[in-house]
Amino acid sequence: MEERIIGLSEELLEYRYLTYYDKTKENRYINYKLQHSELSWEDIITRVEIGLDYTYYCEVESISFPDIFFVLVNKYRQLSREYIPGDLEVIAPEYNSSTLMLRHSARIAFEEMCQAAVREGYILKAISTFRSFLYQNQVYYKNWLEEQPLEQYQAERDRVSARAGHSEHQTGLAVDINDLEQTFEYTPEGIWLREHCYEYGFILRYPKGKEDITGYDYEPWHFRYLGKEMAYQLQDSGMTYDEYYVRNLRNAD
Ligand SMILES: [Zn+2]
Numbered sequence: 320m321e322e323r324i325i326g327l328s329e330e331l332l333e334y335r336y337l338t339y340y341d342k343t344k345e346n347r348y349i350n351y352k353l354q355h356s357e358l359s360w361e362d363i364i365t366r367v368e369i370g371l372d373y374t375y376y377c378e379v380e381s382i383s384f385p386d387i388f389f390v391l392v393n394k395y396r397q398l399s400r401e402y403i404p405g406d407l408e409v410i411a412p413e414y415n416s417s418t419l420m421l422r423h424s425a426r427i428a429f430e431e432m433c434q435a436a437v438r439e440g441y442i443l444k445a446i447s448t449f450r451s452f453l454y455q456n457q458v459y460y461k462n463w464l465e466e467q468p469l470e471q472y473q474a475e476r477d478r479v480s481a482r483a484g485h486s487e488h489q490t491g492l493a494v495d496i497n498d499l500e501q502t503f504e505y506t507p508e509g510i511w512l513r514e515h516c517y518e519y520g521f522i523l524r525y526p527k528g529k530e531d532i533t534g535y536d537y538e539p540w541h542f543r544y545l546g547k548e549m550a551y552q553l554q555d556s557g558m559t560y561d562e563y564y565v566r567n568l569r570n571a572d
Contacts, residue, residue, distance in 0.1 A: 327352055334360050339368055339566045347372055366532065368565040370395035375477060375534055376485070388424065389545060390490055391564040394477075394534045397484040400452045404491040410445050419448040422491040424520075425544035429494060432519035441508045446540075447495040450488040459483060478536050487524060492544040494521075504539040512542065517554045520547040529559045 327349050334340055344367055351372045352363045370378060375394040382390060385402045392398060407420040414433040421429055433443045450458065459480050463472045473482075480486075487493040496503075496512065503509040504527075513523060522545055525538040543560065545553065553563050 365562050369561045392487045398489050407491050416444050416446045419445045421448050425492045428520045441511050445494050449491040452483045455486045456483040495540045509539050517550045520550045522550050522553050532559045
């Protein structure tokens with residue numbers, strides 16, 4: 320074991336040039352590599368930087384600048400109970416299932432995307448957008464029966480619903496579209512969205528096959544606004560937003 324660790328430490332030295340490398344986490348990189356030898360060092364470092372070597376919700380960082388449009392919210396990064404974006408606007412009624420709101424830029428981009436879809440013969444409607452901390456808390460606990468042990472409930476619920484403060488919906492930059500079923504993937508609207516969302520500055524936030532990185536089951540209906548430039552870059556990178564953020568953006572916020 321000792322020899323294996325020394326070998327890994329030597330290998331790791333070659334990656335110190337990476338901008339997202341953190342010398343204070345070298346022991347964590349090595350431990351994670353011991354458990355995931357199939358992953359490249361770049362992926363090991365990225366995943367430890369996301370926090371994936373820790374249990375979800377155990378090592379939580381408070382988000383200092385929640386208004387930054389590229390804010391990352393996940394199971395390791397939490398928005399405050401009070402945070403509500405200041406520029407929420409109601410989406411046009413033809414693309415809205417009630418009086419749902421997005422932040423100004425996301426609202427404009429979403430309406431543009433919906434208009435483009437209409438021209439192709441597809442109907443898009445927002446079915447969930449901004450959610451407050453308190454509302455997210457209700458969503459998270461809505462199925463909990465008091466007799467069920469809390470930890471057991473959380474283990475099941477965490478796969479499909481974020482805990483309060485950890486939902487991207489609280490940013491006002493995320494939108495669920497049309498249908499909360501896995502089969503949305505195969506609908507013409509679901510297919511069109513995956514192909515074109517980048518053109519309007521949106522990304523598919525919880526992709527298929529990336530559940531171990533995002534911490535969520537595949538959500539073909541959940542899109543996140545990032546702006547066109549970043550959305551395109553993310554698309555080209557093939558990464559999840561969690562990975563892209565720690566590699567390229569973290570030091571900018
Ligand atoms: Zn969603």
